[in-house]
Amino acid sequence: MTAPEFRPADGDWLALGRAVLAAQPFSQLLGARLVHLAPGEAELHVPLGPSHLQQGGMAHGGVLGYAADNTLTFAGGTRLGADVVTAEYKICLLRPAIGRTVVARATALHAGRSQAVCRCDLFVLDDADASQLCATALGTIVRSGGR
Amino acid sequence: MTAPEFRPADGDWLALGRAVLAAQPFSQLLGARLVHLAPGEAELHVPLGPSHLQQGGMAHGGVLGYAADNTLTFAGGTRLGADVVTAEYKICLLRPAIGRTVVARATALHAGRSQAVCRCDLFVLDDADASQLCATALGTIVRSGGR
Amino acid sequence: MTAPEFRPADGDWLALGRAVLAAQPFSQLLGARLVHLAPGEAELHVPLGPSHLQQGGMAHGGVLGYAADNTLTFAGGTRLGADVVTAEYKICLLRPAIGRTVVARATALHAGRSQAVCRCDLFVLDDADASQLCATALGTIVRSGGR
Amino acid sequence: MTAPEFRPADGDWLALGRAVLAAQPFSQLLGARLVHLAPGEAELHVPLGPSHLQQGGMAHGGVLGYAADNTLTFAGGTRLGADVVTAEYKICLLRPAIGRTVVARATALHAGRSQAVCRCDLFVLDDADASQLCATALGTIVRSGGR
Numbered sequence: 001m002t003a004p005e006f007r008p009a010d011g012d013w014l015a016l017g018r019a020v021l022a023a024q025p026f027s028q029l030l031g032a033r034l035v036h037l038a039p040g041e042a043e044l045h046v047p048l049g050p051s052h053l054q055q056g057g058m059a060h061g062g063v064l065g066y067a068a069d070n071t072l073t074f075a076g077g078t079r080l081g082a083d084v085v086t087a088e089y090k091i092c093l094l095r096p097a098i099g100r101t102v103v104a105r106a107t108a109l110h111a112g113r114s115q116a117v118c119r120c121d122l123f124v125l126d127d128a129d130a131s132q133l134c135a136t137a138l139g140t141i142v143r144s145g146g147r
Numbered sequence: 148m149t150a151p152e153f154r155p156a157d158g159d160w161l162a163l164g165r166a167v168l169a170a171q172p173f174s175q176l177l178g179a180r181l182v183h184l185a186p187g188e189a190e191l192h193v194p195l196g197p198s199h200l201q202q203g204g205m206a207h208g209g210v211l212g213y214a215a216d217n218t219l220t221f222a223g224g225t226r227l228g229a230d231v232v233t234a235e236y237k238i239c240l241l242r243p244a245i246g247r248t249v250v251a252r253a254t255a256l257h258a259g260r261s262q263a264v265c266r267c268d269l270f271v272l273d274d275a276d277a278s279q280l281c282a283t284a285l286g287t288i289v290r291s292g293g294r
Numbered sequence: 295m296t297a298p299e300f301r302p303a304d305g306d307w308l309a310l311g312r313a314v315l316a317a318q319p320f321s322q323l324l325g326a327r328l329v330h331l332a333p334g335e336a337e338l339h340v341p342l343g344p345s346h347l348q349q350g351g352m353a354h355g356g357v358l359g360y361a362a363d364n365t366l367t368f369a370g371g372t373r374l375g376a377d378v379v380t381a382e383y384k385i386c387l388l389r390p391a392i393g394r395t396v397v398a399r400a401t402a403l404h405a406g407r408s409q410a411v412c413r414c415d416l417f418v419l420d421d422a423d424a425s426q427l428c429a430t431a432l433g434t435i436v437r438s439g440g441r
Numbered sequence: 442m443t444a445p446e447f448r449p450a451d452g453d454w455l456a457l458g459r460a461v462l463a464a465q466p467f468s469q470l471l472g473a474r475l476v477h478l479a480p481g482e483a484e485l486h487v488p489l490g491p492s493h494l495q496q497g498g499m500a501h502g503g504v505l506g507y508a509a510d511n512t513l514t515f516a517g518g519t520r521l522g523a524d525v526v527t528a529e530y531k532i533c534l535l536r537p538a539i540g541r542t543v544v545a546r547a548t549a550l551h552a553g554r555s556q557a558v559c560r561c562d563l564f565v566l567d568d569a570d571a572s573q574l575c576a577t578a579l580g581t582i583v584r585s586g587g588r
Contacts, residue, residue, distance in 0.1 A: 055170040235558075382531065
């Protein structure tokens with residue numbers, strides 16, 4: 001089984017990534033937006049509304065986990081040039097994510113034949129656009145069918 | 148700073164846990180249901196609808212991450228007897244989660260003064276109620292304010 | 295590139311595993327012994343001497359990390375039937391490992407085409423052979439050349 | 442229970458760190474050297490000899506796990522200012538570590554009241570001192586007695 005290619009015919013990674021994101025119902029439910037995609041780099045935003053919250057007014061950990069997972073996958077996919085899935089990740093939640101947008105920025109640290117290891121830092125932006133690191137993740141992305 | 152207590156006055160852990168879950172808007176958005184809660188044990192279900200999916204028809208990894216995170220936290224909270232937060236977890240996604248319900252079962256492996264280490268297995272149930280392991284997670288839960 | 299086979303011609307997994315362990319200078323330095331190996335299961339012991347310790351008299355975390363890594367790899371190798379390497383693991387250190395032997399027991403939770411996900415519990419035995427869980431790990435094993 | 446202080450009376454973090462390392466028999470067995478220690482930063486080297494190896498001539502994963510664990514702990518200890526232990530870490534092994542020295546560099550990403558989250562990149566130096574990233578780790582360090 002060979003994973004389908006993931007490469008923009010016209011070099012426009014961001015347009016390709018946005019088409020993938022638009023095809024994910026869960027990403028649409030959460031209102032995620034891909035704002036940057038290039039080989040080895042991805043940035044995804046999740047504007048926070050009332051339904052993204054935990055009982056204490058902070059973003060639910062599940063929102064951060066989602067953002068880490070998806071952004072790691074985009075960063076890894078650009079390096080593997082193929083349809084990919086997340087094999088595993090670890091996330092450290094550092095402080096309550098209170099603000100208006102979660103910003104996830106991932107970079108690929110290493111890509112081999114069948115897997116890419118990527119890192120993702122997650123920030124929360126407040127109303128004044130000040131940014132605070134609220135979580136960090138490290139994960140492994142593999143070609144579809146490669147688990 | 149001391150974390151508020153998390154202990155049922157009447158011994159009914161499940162009712163207490165369900166009240167916590169009902170107060171989490173993100174859990175309501177995802178339609179999660181707590182079906183078991185006892186000291187060191189939690190089971191949470193997420194019935195899968197169209198909005199939980201990934202582009203390929205399987206549950207989005209973010210749904211599994213959410214379920215792992217929340218179920219680990221419930222299991223750890225019962226052992227620490229206090230308001231808790233997830234400090235970190237690692238999740239391995241084993242196979243596509245295709246079915247009608249995600250079932251997350253967590254147990255606390257160890258609880259110390261301020262943290263509990265918990266394990267969570269995630270299954271997907273198909274229409275015939277056959278169950279398949281689709282992910283597994285390991286994480287650390289700490290008292291609120293303890294990060 | 296194809297990973298060499300890892301399968302006992304005579305069905306004796308333990309003998310095959312012990313030959314691999316004997317060929318690892320670092321495992322010899324630490325005095326590790328493989329006591330069980332079967333498809334999806336491995337158990338490795340590290341008798342603790344003065345040079346395995348941390349400043350406080352407990353086993354150094356590096357000894358537990360070594361034991362987790364090697365035991366996960368053996369368990370995964372039996373399921374993949376090939377030369378393997380550890381792609382990644384996470385270990386939670388639960389309590390000080392004070393005793394005479396570290397016992398690591400790993401099981402494969404899932405094996406696919408090119409990777410196996412394995413879990414390992416680590417115990418410490420005291421002089422009366424009482425056993426206490428001191429760490430737990432979860433990791434991914436891949437065929438050599440598969441990273 | 443309060444963890445003993447870990448702070449140099451004279452501001453010389455490196456001398457304090459080296460005294461701690463010298464008191465760890467396992468670090469002596471492995472020949473580890475601390476080459477940098479400052480608030481939130483640590484660098485540790487392990488010169489590779491025959492006994493650090495795996496069967497294939499590369500450094501055993503246990504050497505990388507040891508180096509990650511110890512370096513994360515040093516970086517976290519400087520930020521918490523107290524005796525610390527590693528609560529957990531995850532390590533991704535990216536490629537075979539073949540060379541003459543393993544170099545582990547850790548930084549603290551966040552430190553709260555009782556835990557610090559640290560990242561560690563591990564490189565291998567070859568005979569020409571060229572450096573290659575061979576592993577990366579992410580972990581949580583807590584005050585002694587804080588697990």
